Amino acid sequence: MSAALPRHVAIIMDGNGRWAERRGLARHAGHKEGIPAVRMCVEECVRRGIKALTLFAFSSENWRRPPAEVSNLMTLFVDALEREVADLHRNGVRMRIIGDRHALSVRLQARVAEAERHTAGNTQLDLQIAMSYGGRWDIVQAARRLAATVGAGALRAADIDEARFGAELALSGVPDPDLFIRTGGERRISNFLLWNLAYTELWFTDTLWPDFDVAAFEAALAHFAGRDRRYGLTAAQQGEAESA
Numbered sequence: 290m291s292a293a294l295p296r297h298v299a300i301i302m303d304g305n306g307r308w309a310e311r312r313g314l315a316r317h318a319g320h321k322e323g324i325p326a327v328r329m330c331v332e333e334c335v336r337r338g339i340k341a342l343t344l345f346a347f348s349s350e351n352w353r354r355p356p357a358e359v360s361n362l363m364t365l366f367v368d369a370l371e372r373e374v375a376d377l378h379r380n381g382v383r384m385r386i387i388g389d390r391h392a393l394s395v396r397l398q399a400r401v402a403e404a405e406r407h408t409a410g411n412t413q414l415d416l417q418i419a420m421s422y423g424g425r426w427d428i429v430q431a432a433r434r435l436a437a438t439v440g441a442g443a444l445r446a447a448d449i450d451e452a453r454f455g456a457e458l459a460l461s462g463v464p465d466p467d468l469f470i471r472t473g474g475e476r477r478i479s480n481f482l483l484w485n486l487a488y489t490e491l492w493f494t495d496t497l498w499p500d501f502d503v504a505a506f507e508a509a510l511a512h513f514a515g516r517d518r519r520y521g522l523t524a525a526q527q528g529e530a531e532s533a
C-alpha cells in the first residue's frame with residue numbers, strides 16, 4: 290500500500306526576494322524565477338493524484354510593499370496566467386483565485402475570470418491561487434455575509450455552526466489542507482488560511498521558493514506520510530478508528 294497521500298496541499302511560496310538578492314539581482318527576478326516551481330508543483334500533484342493545491346501568491350499585507358514591486362508582481366501574474374492557462378487546461382486543472390479580487394487591477398481581474406471560465410469543467414486538480422488574500426480578511430468576509438443573511442431573515446444566528454461558517458469561506462467546497470509547506474525559512478503562517486489550517490500538518494524548509502524542486506516536494510510528502518494524525522483523540526482510539 291502506498292504511503293498516505295495528502296488530498297490537499299497548501300503552500301506559502303516564500304524566499305523569492307532573497308533568492309534574487311543573493312545573486313545581486315533585482316527582487317523581481319526572484320519572483321519570475323519562482324514560476325517553474327509553481328509549474329512543477331501543479332504537475333506533481335496531477336501526476337500523483339493529489340486533488341487540491343492552494344498557493345499563496347500575494348497577501349493582503351503585500352500591498353504595502355514598494356509600489357514598483359507590487360506593480361511588477363501584478364504584471365507577472367497577468368503574463369503568467371496568459372501563458373500557463375492552456376497547459377493547466379491540458380492537465381485537467383480547475384483554477385480559481387481566492388482573495389479580495391476587487392483589489393486587483395481590472396486587467397488582472399479580466400484575466401482571472403477568463404482563466405477560471407476556461408478551466409471550470411476540469412476535475413483532475415483544484416488549484417487555488419491566493420491573491421490579495423488574508424486569513425483574517427477571509428473570516429471577516431464570511432462573518433459579514435452571514436450577518437447579512439441573518440439580517441435578511443433567511444438564517445437564525447443559532448443555526449450558524451462550523452460547517453455553515455466554513456461554507457462562506459474562500460475554500461468552501463475544498464477539504465481542509467492536509468499538508469502545509471512553507472519555503473524560505475520562516476516558521477509562521479503570515480495570515481494564510483487561518484481557519485482551514487486547524488488540523489493541517491506543517492512542514493517548513495529553508496529552501497528558497499525558486500529552488501523548490503521535485504526532491505524538496507517529495508521530502509514534504511514523506512514527512513506527511515510519517516505523521517500520526519489524532520485530531521484530539523488518543524493514539525489508541527485513533528488506531529481503533531482506522532481499523533474499523
Ligand code: IPE
Nearest residue numbers: 302303304305306307346347
Ligand atoms: C514571496 O517571496 C513572494 C511574495 C510575497 C509575493 P518574497 O518576496 O517574500 O521573498 P523574501 O521573503 O523577501 O525573500
Ligand code: IPE
Nearest residue numbers: 301302303345346347348479
Ligand atoms: C507570505 O510571505 C505571503 C506570500 C508568500 C505570498 P511574506 O514574505 O509576505 O511573509 P512575511 O512578511 O515574511 O511574514
Ligand code: MG
Nearest residue numbers: 303304305473
Ligand atoms: Mg517573504
